[in-house]
Amino acid sequence: MTPNDVRTDVQADVRADTPTVTGALAHAVAAAGLAPSIHNTQPWRWRMTGDSLDLDLEPSRLLRVVDPDTRLATLSCGAALHHARVSLAAQGWRATVTRIPDPAHPEHLAHLRVDGPAPAPVDALTVRRAHTIGIRHTDRRPLTGPPIGPAELDTIVTAVEAEGASLHILRPDQVTDLATSASHAHRTEPHEARRQAELAHWTGRDPGHYGDLPVGDGPDRSATFAILYGHADQPLDWLHAGEALSAAWLTATETGVGVLPLSATIEMTSTRQAMRVLLSGVGYPHLVLRLGTIGPDDTDPPHAPRLPTDQIIDSS
Incomplete structure (x- = not known):
């Protein structure tokens, strides 16, 4: 045969x-x-x-x-x-x-x-x-638990790499530099008002600049920030990045680590270019992730509403 x-x-x-x-x-x-x-x-x-x-x-x-x-x-x-x-x-x-x-x-x-x-x-x-x-x-609360350890971080990095993407861990000074760049980009972005209006339409509230990186020593001081990136910047690479995000998030959840994607830096060309500098030109940024833990006494937030399955599938 x-x-x-x-x-x-x-x-x-x-x-x-x-x-x-x-x-x-x-x-x-x-x-x-x-x-x-x-x-x-x-x-x-x-x-x-x-x-x-x-x-x-x-x-x-x-x-x-x-x-x-x-x-x-x-x-x-x-x-x-x-x-x-x-x-x-x-x-x-x-x-x-x-x-x-x-x-x-x-x-x-x-x-x-x-x-x-x-x-x-x-x-x-x-x-x-x-x-x-x-x-x-998705857990948007300030992080109240201890920083994640090297073993947990290595497990998440391995999950990302298994899907053909990479994870660059940001140093504290790099987080500050990127946050400052993003803040400046928002102030000078010519379409910022339209952007905020579109987000308000989808989220049902004034989004402000939510999803930006924090500047300075705030409640997320125990967080680890990382850039999810790939070696090219085409739709296929974005698709792989999403698969890597899923793999990383499921792995993180299993180890008690919370993940918060921060898309504001990706939404603007200038901050994507700033992230390429942080990556030393070896890759193209696809998303920034906040990784960390929540204290055991905190109550989990409700899950985001989902579309019914019959609204996302066609059968033939």
Whole structure:
């Protein structure tokens, strides 16, 4: 039997078990709907066809002023893609992902096809990671716990690198320099009023400059700040960065570390250029992350509202 014959047999097995595959894909989309997204825009749309899912940007949920090139929306969709991958793996399915399958249609971000049952039993780490999807959340509170240790940080860095991205840990003086640059950029940004109006429309409140880096010694003095970056700055790289964000966030949650993405520095060209300097030109910044811990006596905040699954998936 040739490899092509084996592949045909596997595909036939998948088609014969369509209800199970369909259920697994639907479960994966539901898990993907819990992914983090910048400003909680949830800019994804899934299409289910047979044994496959297609992931697209949802035009009605894009930030035209804040994110005109859709870099942050694409990154958010990458996080959803990783959540879907984790869900399928935890359900015992093997899948192939084709990213940016048609460059002529950049809004079509990924094609995910179920190849068949995984050849080995699902490991405990994958099961735990899928469970973590349901408890992961964005925690905007000031950090009240101790700084994260080297072991926890190494684990998060490893998770990022496994998804083809990198994490640069900022020194305190670099945090101050970047915060100052971002503050100046906001004051001189010609479209700042439009930007604030768009964010207020999406968040339902005046966002101010929320999401900026803190300047000076404030309540986040125990925080670790890091730049999530890649080696290029194209939609494929933004998608990978989102997958890396998801992997890092799930890993951090499992180790008791909170993650807060700070997108304000990415939303402006001048601060992205400043971050390239901090990276010594070796990469392109995709997001700034605040990593830290909350005291055990603090009550967890509510999770951000999510779109119902039937509003993010089309079936055919």
